[in-house]
Amino acid sequence: MPSKTLIESADRNLSIRRASEFGLKATAEGVDVRAIRDRKRVLIDDFAGYRQQQLMDGRFTLHRGYAEFVDAHTLKVSPRDGSAAFEVQGKTFCIATGSVPNIPPIPGLQETGFWTSDEVLDAESLPESFAVLGGGAIALEMAHYLEGIGRKVTLIQRGKQFLTGFDTECSQVVEQAYQHRGIVCHLGTHIHRVTTKDGGKHIEYRHGEEEVSVTVDEILVALGRKPASGGLNLEAAQVSLHKEKVVVKPTMQTTQPHIFAAGDICSPLDVVHVAIQQGEIAARNAHRLIQGQLVNEEADYRLLLFGVFSHPQVASVGASEADLEKAGTPYVSASYPFNDHGKSMCMGETDGFVKMLAHAHTGEILAGICVGPHATELIHEVVVAMHYRSRVQDFLTIPHYHPTLSEIWTYPAEGCADQLTEECE
Template sequence: MKTFDVMVIGAGSAGRYGAKAAAKLGAKVGLVETGPFGGLCILKGCMPTKAYLRSSELIGLLKKAPEVGIYPGKHVGIRFDQIKQRKDKLIAEMADDAYQGVLRHPNITLLSGRARFLSGKEVQVGDERYSAERFLIATGSRAMIPPIPGLEEAGYITSDEALEMESLPESMVIIGGGVEGTEFGQFFARMGVKVTLLQRGERILSHEDEDVSEALAEILRNDGIDLRTGVREVMIERDRQGEWISFEEHERVQKVEAEVIMIATGRTGNIDGLHLSAAGVETHPLGIVANDFLQTSNPNIYAAGDVTGGAQIVNMATYEGEIAGTNLVKGPVQKADYRVFPRAVFCDPEFARVGLSERDARERGIPVRVGKFPFSDLGKAIITDRTEGFIKIVADAQWGEILGAAIVGAEASILIHQAAVAMHFRSTVEEYAKISHIHPSLAEIMLYLADEMVGRE
């Protein structure tokens, strides 16, 4: 039986960063991956979806071009085969780069196969058994499939299969109005697919503030998406005409036909087959229970990334991986701090947030003052014809410390880092208002709002 100091199960973002952090501290690390190599972000998440969304972003720009005096033609030609080929090529290169990075590390041994715990200190990978003093579980997540009558018989796709489609359908129903539903819905709509988006709650991205959800809903509808909210009792039915998705919307039964059904109702920790009970690792409905040190109920086994069921964003996965990797070697010396974590939805225009939303603050009973400034009042947005959306800042009511920010608008995923940096250094709105900004620039939107909030407008 081969022995390692540390074994990491899963070579996605959290697993690779955890393995490298432990190896950097001198640990001999066994890194287990079932394959294909790369993890969700590279293979099925961040990178391939954003490659696709770049194409739909350009379509949006071309459609708006006449507003600034440019006429690219009445019809935009779409070669979906080229879009997919470009995506596949980029992803293959990124996956290989990540693979080579692991192979080059002298303290990491890559093991291929599916891991299964035999005890708190032993795992089986394929036909081989390995032991280690400490483990990191970073097996990522998988799509959650809701119990919809008739769904299995009708057939469906998730985001995984959506990225492998060889051709575009004429119509699609997307069930779920979260990040995946929003991004894929807009992409397929701009590709010319008739998209119907069904959301169980009364608004899409229901965890965000109401004004954010309303702004994004308007964006989707402007792209021709048939957005239905407050949906209940979804089922798939068949009749002589074909397959129908039946649902109740605000107490009225509706039916819609679609060539493809896509499920985008969230993801859950990928723990099947790990035999966690043998290792004494507790779970919850969305994954593995872990404390602030990323320790599980077995103090020698850690968990990081999507498998814990937390916010499924890659910058959090890599952050947790590094902390877990350090704690695997040094013991529980570093806690995870989630105060400043920017995240984005890459629709067009984008949405991004960092820190507390207004809703978060109110629900926690934190006294705050909230400011809001529209892109339609920003010079650079006006002259570049990107006036949709707004920025919102949530600040401590007494001291003015910036506790959170949300942006719906052009380049939101870039602009949000201004707020993230300010929050990292615990800047107040008044202090931020002293920072000089280039004029004209989209970045000024945060300065103008800060000026308003401190009465310097």
């Protein structure tokens, strides 16, 4: 919520900058970063305050402190206020410590100093230029926000595409759109060192076969996050880790059956709605365990949903083509561009496309990808269809109002239907 609140301000400013395209006369009279920050604080205080009330309304015993396992049934808690440590025992536990920013071991970075998204989200003023390190969701969203409110941005990504694991076309659309806005995008890089130079922060790196450098006011490290599993003394509880993430079964049980985990600490995808689902499953299964019942509720990641609030936005649901090929699942795919779609053309938002994957024999929709206007909203039409295991043949019978963004999904659905084998007819 904090980042999306700031991004909303950037989106509005982009609309003002493009006003003349729509026959309007409007100019931005500057950006008040403190006012943007204050609006974010009001909204987040409201959300957080409600959750805090729930935790302190008498239904729970709440301890504020740092916990570590003494053994599989005992925690040592060191209170945040500095008072004496104490122990807590339990029949079940749930580890939900989340994640922390991932900071790479780049020579000179620690000495020179840097920001993470935490600093950007609560800054009352912002430097004029940034180098954003990374090419995932956080990096793309922060680059969009910073450029959207008038800052000069250079994106430096180690990999050869943005959003590793997504279709390369997704990366290409975002890269072209960002470059059109004036964001310098350097992919396939290797950073040698960070130093100070001429009062700024100087980054030396290889871009392809070329040695380049950039001097900026601030460096934003946005290389994702890593599980906050340190300091828990999980060995004492015989809870296993894999690459710093807690190992869990679909029931959200760890390698110690009465200890559960949920959220970024163990998730295949670090997003809020998945963490909520995991937490609810863990709680219900913990209750079953205490009651002596069968622990049998499992997390289902068939509808694994992901969204990036860049501009254009990116969203996906379901299996990737690589996953389907690895599993040997026969599939067909079809896509359709926004630059040939009526509503997006009216909106002046023509970057991107939608893509649908379907089972080659049954026609069941297996995945959807959207890069373009309101992608994080549009993807839910495919999510609902997949929830009910809709086939592309069924999807095509659903009426879509014209002109709307949503109707663009009918084109790849028709394209997939045309490729199905005869046994589907």
